[in-house]
Amino acid sequence: MTVTRFAPSPTGYIHVGNLRTALMNFLIARKAGGTFILRIDDTDPERSKEEYVDAIKEDLEWLGLHWDRIERQSQRLDRYAEAADRLRDMGQLYEAFETPTELDLKRKKQLNMGRPPVYDRAALALSEDEKARLRDERGPGVWRFKLDHQRIGWEDGILGPVSIDAASVSDPVLIRGDGQVLYTLASVVDDTEMGVTDVVRGADHVTNTATQIQIIAALGGKAPDFAHHSLLTGPQGDALSKRLGTLSLRDLRARGVEPMALLSLMARLGSSDPVELRTSIDELVEGFDITHFGAAPTKFDADDLFPLTAHVLQERPYEQVADTIAALGVPGDIAPRFWEVMRENITTLNDLGDWWALCRDGAEPIIDEADREFVAQAMAMLPEGPLDEDSWGNWTGAVKEATGRKGRGLFMPLRLALTGQQHGPDMRRLLPLLQRIRAKE
Template sequence: MTSSTTSAVRTRFAPSPTGFLHLGGARTALFSWAFARHHQGIFVLRIEDTDLERSTPQAVQAILDSMAWLGMAPDEGPFYQMQRMDRYREVIAQMLAAGTAYHCYSTPQEVEAMREKARALGLKPRYDGTWRPEPGKTLPAVPPGRKPVVRFKNPIEGVTAWDDLIKGPISFDNAELDDLIIARPDGTPTYNFCVVVDDRDMKITHVLRGDDHVNNTPRQINILRALGATPPQYGHVPMILGPDGEKLSKRHGAVNVMEYDNDGYLPEAMINYLARLGWSHGNDELFSREQLIEWFDTRHLSKSAAQWDPKKLNWVNAHYIKQSTNEDLAARVAPRIQALGGNPQAVDLAAVMGLLKDRAETLKQLAEGAMLFCTPYTPASAELVAQHLDDAARVVLQDFARRAQALPEWTTPALAELIHAILADHGIKMGKLGIPMRLAVTGQKQTPAIDAVLTLLGRETVLARLAAL
């Protein structure tokens, strides 16, 4: 962050819809969004869909769905590059007229031969400028019928440098940069050119993006300067590595962000965790969206790669589940219970959430746990009954049923007190009552705290199942 940062901050997130939005892209979007929010600026969403062979409507929708789920609504956009083709062609024509771009008739095979020649001489492989117009230079005759590309006339002297918001000073010798192609033979503009025109037209002031774009930056800066525009400030974020230190891949969790919604992660937990992947505020691990906006700056973005840690994500998600109200969790989990074939109306679902949430890491786990109360009762297997429901256990359960029938109120404290009294009177430990009780009333050997489970099932249900032993 620099002293020139003002309320006119405009950032952008510009994904290519050639696949789903993955974790790296979501983090880039988050940093750009948080920076704009911190400075009361504007966050722009731009869909860079010029790769017609690989871009799909499904990928566009997945990006929009992911942004909505994470709560990162743009202030402007989404803008689509394919809808701006006339504008790109207009700027290319202006550059050709101004002499900052030129037609090049070299074929791809000829350009490759130029590169091979440079390699043989120990030089950087590059286009040799055959069609670059210079004072006093005679250009070759135009081959008949051959359609040209348009190349940017890159400066050949000096350096292109910027003070990266994350990495610090970076510079490139202009002599090392090709006259890159900005339009193909069919007239369609190329990626680096479209990005420049968009950033200029949308008045982008700060670009936060992955550090795989560092090599694009000097080219984009030079085109912007050729257009008479002031380049934005750039910050290049290091990549995210998997737990094994390798580049994040599908086996690590580099999947569609919406898969994390399917798996039961809360968007506020994902925002918190993604923010800590490469950014910090002291030692704070847990913070709200509002705190992130208040604290966010680029000075605390890490220069080194972050490491994805699924266990840490689960820990963060468990924290947000614990902090959620029972009613909120019930509303989020009810559709998941229905998807599993359960009936969320069969029980006081908020109360069930209160019972389960302290041990759950995901909404998926909450839904699975709630199925105990949301599906028809299935008696325990004959094998479990034979192991744990012997005559002695039945005597204890019958005593419990008789005394439970007379309880003035069916509450967890009252049931806990009765259970302790039964244990004392029969001289047994909890396992001798707890396991037979669970099998008798739930059909399962393991459940949450049995007194709370009995409370939620209700007196009538519990006594009916005990009577059926």
């Protein structure tokens, strides 16, 4: 059975980069009828916050990406400790004591000599007495996995054949000096014990994947099928990482982005398939193929989400927005008509508030000096009593006959006087919704 996972750290809000990983893993599981695990990577007790755990779940639920089960790494520390003991017994996990400054000096020296800046394994030469002395002086050391210096290869679901020389990679630190288990070990243990079959993540994890494949083998596990998606950039190719804080899912939601608009874009972005607005998760699943994605950096522009959102809303029936419209104070007898008129003239539901304010209170009219007398004459001819969709045509027809004006010269001054805007809904449909009509002389 296909098993995938999304493993966010609860140290902040999910952003579009995280979503891409979550969505791909979700779609692979759903397409295969498998299991999608939400795995909270909370082994860092200082940075992990419960409020972010709640926010991660809330964001995924908002999008409709429902998980089959949830796991907490903080509740599996005994499993990681057992795996670490096994690696120590094999001689593949060793303690090292270099300070960050010492490691930096070693890297600079190696670079100056034209060598890869990898850890030199000096800790392997330490005697037990030397280790004891260093522990007394510096406290416990970090624990590094001893890589076999051979090529590590796999068939990547996106990148194709990948091969990395382990000798060009530093022995990864699996446990910090304070005892905190790092992602590399925790993820290997979880993937192995939870039967994860497919892992999709960013291209910045390729080197991690190589080391994890060796650790999985050392622990007697079977490596999942890996696929590494391209990294997102800004619309001009700039590094998106600097702006991810403003691209959190909750920020996009607050700006009115609709879930299916966001999912439709992210399910195709960076692939050879065109972006097409989908109406359901099932449609996304049916149209998803991981092999259609490429390795080149992928441009993401948040502005692309808003035309898609507008299209989503144009197709939305009144029943699905009734509560939103009621919260604005729109009377129930005109609320359905208000939605029918406005849904083709909004980008997000947030825009409805301004349109209702205009309908309810009127707008500051815009009247050119040359049109002032014409507008005053026209407003005096506006029929009294309830207005319907015939009122605009009847009124402007009478004004045309009385003033001789026609076309844009007739309609635009009246639109500006009534709404203060050059564009908007068809005036035939908007006029009956205006609760108070006024024009300044």
